[in-house]
Amino acid sequence: TVLKRMKQGVGKLPPGPTALPLLGNILQLKGKELFRSILKLSEKYGSVFTIYLGSEPVVMLCGYEVLKEALNGDDFAARGSLPLLKRITGDHGVINSNGERWKQLRRFSIVTLNNFGMKKRSIEERIQTEAQFLVEEFRKNKEQPFDPTIFFSRSVSNVICSVVFGDRFDYEDTNFLFLIITLDDLFHILGTVWVQLYSLFPNVMEYLPGPHKKVVKDMDQLKVFIQERVKMHQDTLDPNCPRDFIDCFLIKMDQEKENPLSEFSMENLVTTTFDLFAGGTEITSTTLRFGFLILLKYPEVEEKLHEEIDRVIGQNRCPSIEDRNAMPYTEAVIYEIQRFIDIVPLALPRAATRDIQFRQYVIPKGTTVYTVLSSVLYDPKHYQNPESFDPNHFLDANGCFKRNDAFMPFSSGKRMCLGEGLARMELFLFFTTILQNFDLKSDIDLKEIDVNPETSGFSRVPHPFSFCLLPR
Numbered sequence: 001t002v003l004k005r006m007k008q009g010v011g012k013l014p015p016g017p018t019a020l021p022l023l024g025n026i027l028q029l030k031g032k033e034l035f036r037s038i039l040k041l042s043e044k045y046g047s048v049f050t051i052y053l054g055s056e057p058v059v060m061l062c063g064y065e066v067l068k069e070a071l072n073g074d075d076f077a078a079r080g081s082l083p084l085l086k087r088i089t090g091d092h093g094v095i096n097s098n099g100e101r102w103k104q105l106r107r108f109s110i111v112t113l114n115n116f117g118m119k120k121r122s123i124e125e126r127i128q129t130e131a132q133f134l135v136e137e138f139r140k141n142k143e144q145p146f147d148p149t150i151f152f153s154r155s156v157s158n159v160i161c162s163v164v165f166g167d168r169f170d171y172e173d174t175n176f177l178f179l180i181i182t183l184d185d186l187f188h189i190l191g192t193v194w195v196q197l198y199s200l201f202p203n204v205m206e207y208l209p210g211p212h213k214k215v216v217k218d219m220d221q222l223k224v225f226i227q228e229r230v231k232m233h234q235d236t237l238d239p240n241c242p243r244d245f246i247d248c249f250l251i252k253m254d255q256e257k258e259n260p261l262s263e264f265s266m267e268n269l270v271t272t273t274f275d276l277f278a279g280g281t282e283i284t285s286t287t288l289r290f291g292f293l294i295l296l297k298y299p300e301v302e303e304k305l306h307e308e309i310d311r312v313i314g315q316n317r318c319p320s321i322e323d324r325n326a327m328p329y330t331e332a333v334i335y336e337i338q339r340f341i342d343i344v345p346l347a348l349p350r351a352a353t354r355d356i357q358f359r360q361y362v363i364p365k366g367t368t369v370y371t372v373l374s375s376v377l378y379d380p381k382h383y384q385n386p387e388s389f390d391p392n393h394f395l396d397a398n399g400c401f402k403r404n405d406a407f408m409p410f411s412s413g414k415r416m417c418l419g420e421g422l423a424r425m426e427l428f429l430f431f432t433t434i435l436q437n438f439d440l441k442s443d444i445d446l447k448e449i450d451v452n453p454e455t456s457g458f459s460r461v462p463h464p465f466s467f468c469l470l471p472r
Ligand code: HEM
Pocket: 079, 094, 095, 096, 106, 275, 276, 277, 279, 280, 281, 283, 284, 287, 343, 344, 347, 348, 349, 350, 371, 409, 410, 411, 412, 415, 416, 417, 418, 419, 420, 422, 423
């Protein structure tokens, strides 16, 4: 429809590289380094430009000033097309929906997660408990080198499980391991060329074999798992005492059953639960894993963290969210980790909600828009040494924590990550609890530790590594 409207004379898209018929700019976009190709194009075409994915125009927005302007208001608050996700979740849930459905589900999710303590105690306690389980699990490694990936995935995933399903899982539970492995597969494939092919030619790909087929099948199974949990909740629900997110949704469904415009349906319950689970697990646990790799590389940073933890928290109690106020160095390190690793360089696609006059261009309604978060997190106008890992980016001359508006790993505005509060709490409590209990030791020479990310299409992940944890 965007193309049709453009043929009718609507729109004046920003300039960009010449596109091939049908293939678009695929030759200029290297799958594994998609966002790097985009940054390179922005050097030539400026901070607002158009590329073609197949025959579909996609507008790229780069740099802090441009994103600030674009994300302020409703103009680009719609979700752009994600064909593989659409195949899995349809237009249901919160990540992939738009309009009234998205508004109702997003508002409900935020309010409910808040009631459960997104910024209050009860969630804090859930994370504290999980962090202690993790420490106990780490102790079993007895100072031997190990790959921490699955440890972080299980713990972070368990936090969201306790919020949506009411309880954490045992680390060896087979259902739980199925959830984690399935999600991991999904994220893995999101970074491969298969997703780009699927995005360009969804109809053709439906008929071709490939890993996208397995992911779709696994996701269907994951939804069945959620459906079973919902059924168990229905059988045991006490409307006066909701235990978790699913209970709250069921109560809301009942309250709204006479309202024809209500979006509180079974399909939206299952998909929103899936969205929270998917959004809440992988990115946060990868941030933790990546963060520990960086700390291994910079022992002087680890030492200062230990000093602050010992001074403010000590050894006799577990870290709490309140400690954040008294721990500017730790806060600055966590912010800098998030900035430096730039985990979702292109965020998720957005779409223009109407014909939008943006600077000297007119972007027709429905056009897919990418907000290039990398270009903000690495914006040299806002960070002194963007290419280096340097906690001073978030500290002033007195060692106090210093905010920076160009800190946007969760994006910004009405469609920004709805799990930011939860993620921030998790990062702080997991980092501090682990460092309170252990010293880190690398099993390779520091010079050989590579903190450059392995980029996949959607997210950036650290190179595989192992390390030792020495009890303090
Ligand atoms: C370090 C951790 C995290 C990072 C860096 C992150 C980042 C992001 C980003 C960049 C987006 C896309 C926003 C856009 O449309 O431009 C997003 C969306 C989203 N995130 Fe997160 N996220 C994190 C953790 C979480 C957690 C813990 C949850 C679970 C509660 C979560 C749930 C979601 C959901 C549901 C959306 C879709 C929001 C919507 O479409 O309205 N995220 N996140």
